[in-house]
Amino acid sequence: MSSRRSRSxxxxxxxxxxxxxxxxVSKLQQLIPELRGRRSDKVSASKVLQETCNYIRNLHRxxxxxxxxxxxxxxxxxxxxxxxxxxxxxxx
Amino acid sequence: xxxxxxxxxxxxxxxxSRFTTRFLRALSxxxxxxxxxxxxxxxxxxxxxxxxKVAADKSMAYSVRSKRRWSRVMLSKLRSRSSSNSFSSxxxxxxxxxxxxxxxxxxxxxxxxxxxxxxxxxxxELVPGGEAMDLCxxxxxxxxxxxxxxxxxxxxxxxxxFYSP
Numbered sequence: 001m002s003s004r005r006s007r008s009x010x011x012x013x014x015x016x017x018x019x020x021x022x023x024x025v026s027k028l029q030q031l032i033p034e035l036r037g038r039r040s041d042k043v044s045a046s047k048v049l050q051e052t053c054n055y056i057r058n059l060h061r062x063x064x065x066x067x068x069x070x071x072x073x074x075x076x077x078x079x080x081x082x083x084x085x086x087x088x089x090x091x092x
Numbered sequence: 093x094x095x096x097x098x099x100x101x102x103x104x105x106x107x108x109s110r111f112t113t114r115f116l117r118a119l120s121x122x123x124x125x126x127x128x129x130x131x132x133x134x135x136x137x138x139x140x141x142x143x144x145k146v147a148a149d150k151s152m153a154y155s156v157r158s159k160r161r162w163s164r165v166m167l168s169k170l171r172s173r174s175s176s177n178s179f180s181s182x183x184x185x186x187x188x189x190x191x192x193x194x195x196x197x198x199x200x201x202x203x204x205x206x207x208x209x210x211x212x213x214x215x216x217e218l219v220p221g222g223e224a225m226d227l228c229x230x231x232x233x234x235x236x237x238x239x240x241x242x243x244x245x246x247x248x249x250x251x252x253x254f255y256s257p
Contacts, residue, residue, distance in 0.1 A: 024231035031238050049211035052234060056218045059241040063148060066248040071141035073255040074123050082254070083116050090112050090250050 021045070028052055108243050110155035115247065118147035146170065152244050162233050165221030 026040040029048045032055050122143045150170050156163035215230060216222035219237050222230055 020228055021231070024228065024235070028231055028235050028238075031235055046208050046211055049208060049215055052238070053211065053214045053218055056215075056234075056238065056241065059238070059245055060218075062245050063241070063248065064145065066245065066252055067145040067148060068141050069252050070119070070144050070248065070255070071137050073252065074119065074140065074144075075137065083120065086116060086251060086254050087109075087112055089254065090108070090247060 025049075107155055107240065108247060111151050111243060112247050114151035114154055115148060116251070118151055119144065119251075122147060148244060148248065152240055156236075156240060160233060160236055161225065161229070162220040162222070162237050169220070 022040075022045070025045045025048050029035045029038075029040055029043060032048070032051050034051050034055070035043055035048060122140060149166060153163045153166040153170065158164045158167070212227060212230065215234060216225070219225075219230065219234050222233070225233060
């Protein structure tokens with residue numbers, strides 16, 4: 001992995017360097033389960049962005065689905081007394 | 093290398109606990125509004141679903157506070173939405189491409205040649221406030237947004253499991 005930290009080779013106007021973007025893209029890549037194990041030079045930035053979009057959409061859909069299930073489950077439960085138990089199980 | 097997870101106040105474990113507390117509180121409030129009949133009508137269930145979804149997003153945005161642009165944008169959208177009380181769009185997506193961002197895009201196009209522009213724009217629509225961000229900020233915000241979404245999903249799953257028979 002190249003560790004060069006060269007300054008931008010473009011004109012002085014743009015402060016965004018290629019390296020910065022590459023770093024951010026590879027950081028993003030590590031967050032996406034699909035692409036996590038692969039070497040960053042084998043996955044194009046375009047692919048990372050694409051998979052990121054898909055992943056975010058999936059997460060949105062999952063939140064929707066969980067909200068839906070919660071709305072049905074809550075119909076028959078008393079949340080106040082359960083709160084402490086939930087928090088305990090979640091955070092311990 | 094500075095130590096990230098333990099010292100950072102927005103580390104995932106404290107974010108998780110902030111989100112959990114807020115979200116559970118919101119759920120109690122939502123639950124308290126239900127009718128006294130034992131079975132809820134589909135319309136009630138749908139309304140509750142909406143409220144839970146908004147509560148989940150709101151809890152997440154409040155837990156992040158204004159540390160991030162996406163949470164600031166989400167909070168202002170949620171606030172204006174509650175005052176106007178319109179349920180038009182579920183994910184509050186607004187595709188507005190001002191001319192200022194166009195010139196920024198051209199600069200980025202020189203930096204990143206190839207077909208990245210479309211995907212970046214697509215990403216801009218998905219991340220709150222993404223429309224006005226340059227690529228660098230967009231990538232940074234996206235990473236944080238994904239971490240928070242993961243936390244949200246994780247916590248909601250646990251709650252659903254807890255209440256499942």
